[in-house]
Amino acid sequence: MADVLMTQAMRWFGPRDPVPLAHIRQAGATHVVTALHHIPNGMVWPREEIAAQRAMIERAGLGWTTVESVPVHEAIKTAGAERDRLIDQYITTLRHLAAEGITIVTYNFMPLLDWTRTDLAWELPDGARALRFELDAVAAYDLHLLRRPGAEADYAPDTIERAARRFAAMDDEAKLRLERTIIAGLPGSEESFTSAQFLDAIHDYADTGPDQLRANHHAFMAAICPVAEELGIRMVVHPDDPPFPIFGLPRVVSTEADVTALFEAVPSTANGLCFCTGSFGVRADNDLPGMVRRLGERIGFLHLRSVQREPDGAFHEAAHLEGSGDLTAVMAEVVALQRREGRSIVMRPDHGHQMIDDLTKVTNPGYSLLGRMRGLAELRGLERGLAFMGAK
Template identity: 45%
Template sequence: MKESWRWYGPFDKIRLPEIAQTGATGIVNALHEVPYGEVWSREAIADRAGEIRAAGFEWSVVESLPIHERIKRGDGDLSALFANYRQSMANLAAEGVTTICYNFMPLLDWTRTDLTAPVTGGGTCLRYSAPRMAAFELHMLGRAEAEADYPEDVRQAAAIWFQQSTEADRNQLLMSIMSGLPGAYDRYDVAGLRDALTLYDGLGQDALRDNYKRFLEEVIPTAEELGMRLCVHPDDPPRDILGLPRIVSDVNDIKWIMGAVDSVANGLTLCSGSLGANPANDVPAIAKQFADRIHFAHLRNVAKDPDGSFEEAAHLDGDTDMVALIAVLLNEEKRRIAEGRRDVEIPFRPDHGHEILMDAERGTHPGYPLIGRLRGLAELRGVIRALSHEGTQHG
């Protein structure tokens, strides 16, 4: 498995020489400065790739080449947007970057309600509180339909939190929810979010799936021609949110996606944290079922609460058996070697570390501290080395 590290380029307060000290050899990067829907020029890609190579790394994965919201909505004539996406793919391939992670979550990417939840022993983590999310939807956004999305005990807890909250608490909650947009630096206020959501009125799961299948049909043939691998990131959290449908949340969703355009180029980013937040998901089993289509892995762990809340756990703690999961990925690499595939090595990155020690002083992107992720990478590296030494047949 290829040790990689997410780097936000010029927006990142962690510099490439610091990343080099982690031992990672691959960089996961994107041209976040390019507006959604526009072409990533070959010149811009070459400049970024050159910067990464000069620091001693390989640009191993694009995360992400964003999909314009109009494609997700199926809104109007999309031919130019599809053409631009394919051209960006061709420009990346020409510079040797052939793996693209992307998501198909409407409007928002990952969503958390707390960015600095305290961790036992010190430090902080990202947390999704179902009561706080319900408070936001019901009492701040005023989305009456959300009554049906939360059980009674969560709605009661939401009402209590809202009654006791200050304006500063509510502003902090809004900021936390908006923080999962790493590439789209625009942030909504409550009124703006309410307006943005109206563009998705009437968009259900079936319609979103139709739009997703159309996207795959438009771009996967190009990926095959270019020798590229696309890999969808699961929904985070893996449930409908803000009235927006989610369609990459469980084993049945993934099965549908892989069959919508049946090609090895149509693959999966195995995110153990996103999938692990759904109590119905057995993450190692999902990895085993779709192993031949996993082109990238986000390795992190979550600890779930009965009310639907969850928080980021240490990488080897939490509810997912990380040792069993890594064993699946290592066994898949062995299978690919035996099959003669060219894409043998699965790149992975330690995802969403705790903020520990001096991390809080750096002001990095939420969930992406230096020391917390370094701890996670070291732990994961140890598991990989131990399983490789044993010959990797675990579970």
């Protein structure tokens, strides 16, 4: 019997994306994952707008079955007064998506900030540019620009010392660039802040520690999953990025134990995982191949990328088959999973390098075309090679 291969997709940010649908198709993808990014958090996605986006994608010769993402409003995460109304509106959006053929809906439960980086154009030895996260830069912003009360308690003394030296060497332009990189919103992020707004928003989480945030997450899924099951939608949670607390905010989807607890609390088949090898791979204690093997039945969507872990809590986006994340071993487990369950999992290459002609273009950080096309080609070849070897 022929192996089932992954469904190859790329992320598309809608009509304003610098990478058009025609280029995504030429890069080798058969599908896109996308969202209605212009609709504010908590608002219902109108069915007619979903249908219009679907028609645009299909006219380009591509498919759309996976949404990334339907944002979860902060009042749901903190169990605020508007939680029940916002959950009802979220469910209405799910009904509209299901009516238009969507079967996978991605979401995350990170407080305030989505994925976070401190450098959007870090130059690699070959001249390409990568996204990078540096804890010392986060500490410099937190301690000296944001001036979050009590922030010193969250950093080791040597980190505080390095952050102070770093801040002292920064001019006004560098300070502004760091501030905007951290809080102004990266592609796909759910919110954008000024520093004053961010500080106020952090205060709203004063009574929401990790245990409470985890309980609120479980309650949200307990409310959503029965409807998702009825609609034929699988909800897939994206892990925290980076997978540890920042700015004093808790994070509860960072490890295998975190997601196992979620699945035990809400055992519904609609409660699934977006397995992001880059986010989980920042932590050396996350066994990526083992997680695919143990959690495979819950994985509904794959983000395949690798990070290179560095000293002192830093990391950068490596080439897809390099870095700290052993994507070959991960892919071997994905091939075995698809063969075992007889299903194709939607996959997208994630956070490609800015390279070659894209170095001269305006692109969304992490989402230029050529770096992702390189990653898609490498991942497709790796999958087919492993499938062939396994069939012999």
